[in-house]
Amino acid sequence: MNESHDATTGDMLTLALRLRRAEGEDAAQIVLMRDGALLREAGDEAGDEAWLHGAEALTADAMRSASARARFLLGRYAAKCALKALRPQLAPQEVEIRRGVFGQPVVVCPQAGDLAVSIAHCDGLAAAVAFPQGHPLGIDVEIVASVDAETARGFVAPHELAPGLAPQEAYARAWCAKESLGKILRCGLAAPSGALALAGEALQGAAWRGRFVAHDQYAFVTLRAQERAFALAHPARTQPLFDEARLLAFLG
Ligand SMILES: CC(C)(COP(=O)(O)OP(=O)(O)OC[C@H]1O[C@@H](n2cnc3c(N)ncnc32)[C@H](O)[C@@H]1OP(=O)(O)O)[C@@H](O)C(=O)NCCC(=O)NCCS
Numbered sequence: 001m002n003e004s005h006d007a008t009t010g011d012m013l014t015l016a017l018r019l020r021r022a023e024g025e026d027a028a029q030i031v032l033m034r035d036g037a038l039l040r041e042a043g044d045e046a047g048d049e050a051w052l053h054g055a056e057a058l059t060a061d062a063m064r065s066a067s068a069r070a071r072f073l074l075g076r077y078a079a080k081c082a083l084k085a086l087r088p089q090l091a092p093q094e095v096e097i098r099r100g101v102f103g104q105p106v107v108v109c110p111q112a113g114d115l116a117v118s119i120a121h122c123d124g125l126a127a128a129v130a131f132p133q134g135h136p137l138g139i140d141v142e143i144v145a146s147v148d149a150e151t152a153r154g155f156v157a158p159h160e161l162a163p164g165l166a167p168q169e170a171y172a173r174a175w176c177a178k179e180s181l182g183k184i185l186r187c188g189l190a191a192p193s194g195a196l197a198l199a200g201e202a203l204q205g206a207a208w209r210g211r212f213v214a215h216d217q218y219a220f221v222t223l224r225a226q227e228r229a230f231a232l233a234h235p236a237r238t239q240p241l242f243d244e245a246r247l248l249a250f251l252g
Contacts, residue, residue, distance in 0.1 A: 013247065028129060029083075030082065030129050031079070031081045031085070032125060032126070032247070033128075053094065055098065075126040076119075083130045086130055115131065115132060116130070116133045117129065118131075125228070127140075127230070138179075139233075140230070141251070142228065143172075143228055144172040144227060153171075155175060155178060156174040163202065172224075173229050176222055177200075177210070185215070196215075198211075209221045218233055218235060225248045
């Protein structure tokens with residue numbers, strides 16, 4: 001399991017995330033992982049047992065669909081790599097990332113202290129961010145081409161879209177931004193109309209940033225690689241600092 005803060009292997013990106021505020025900085029960690037990373041781990045002598053908590057193994061075993069199981073495992077592995085980058089002494093098999101009553105990930109482990117995680121899955125890729133509970137974050141990744149504009153119109157109003165983007169990308173980024181806040185709020189996209197409304201700024205290079213109208217204590221940043229859109233929701237007075245170019249290069 002990778003312990004460094006900033007590293008890329010073929011299947012895995014670990015990216016330091018600094019949460020800068022006027023009063024100081026908190027450390028967080030982003031991990032992106034393709035399913036090859038898990039195959040490599042499973043090929044090691046110990047396989048899943050080296051990192052999977054007993055309760056997580058039971059949850060995975062109870063899953064009927066092999067693809068759902070693979071997604072679950074990849075997300076758990078990515079989240080534990082992110083936790084371990086912040087707490088190198090952590091024993092991954094002693095960390096349970098439980099599903100809360102809303103489906104949200106709940107980190108159960110004394111060694112993890114105040115850390116929490118947010119997780120996203122996207123077509124053979126998992127994204128996770130680990131952060132102090134007191135400094136909430138939400139993450140999402142989507143394949144741009146898979147966001148159906150017709151469905152997205154039910155969740156995103158035209159005035160919320162980033163100007164200057166092709167419609168599909170604009171909808172994908174707005175969708176992603178809303179899901180990232182939905183994860184912080186624990187409601188996902190199942191929120192009343194307007195609850196996740198966006199007020200975006202002009203594009204700045206690859207980044208599209210903005211605020212959430214009804215929750216203006218939160219803001220978002222979205223990035224778009226060739227196929228995928230990425231979003232991070234964060235407290236509005238926090239500046240999330242990470243190497244955007246490396247994230248985009250890995251997302252591909
Ligand atoms: C929650 C939701 C945003 C997840 O988005 P998605 O595109 O389906 O899936 P993603 O790959 O982006 O994210 C999945 C991860 O989100 C996390 N997640 C699921 N529900 C969550 C919630 N309510 N709050 C925060 N995180 C949540 C989980 O970690 C999950 O991965 P895991 O099951 O392997 O642990 C989406 O399913 C949704 O809007 N659902 C409808 C609302 C809903 O179910 N609300 C729960 C209230 S009962």
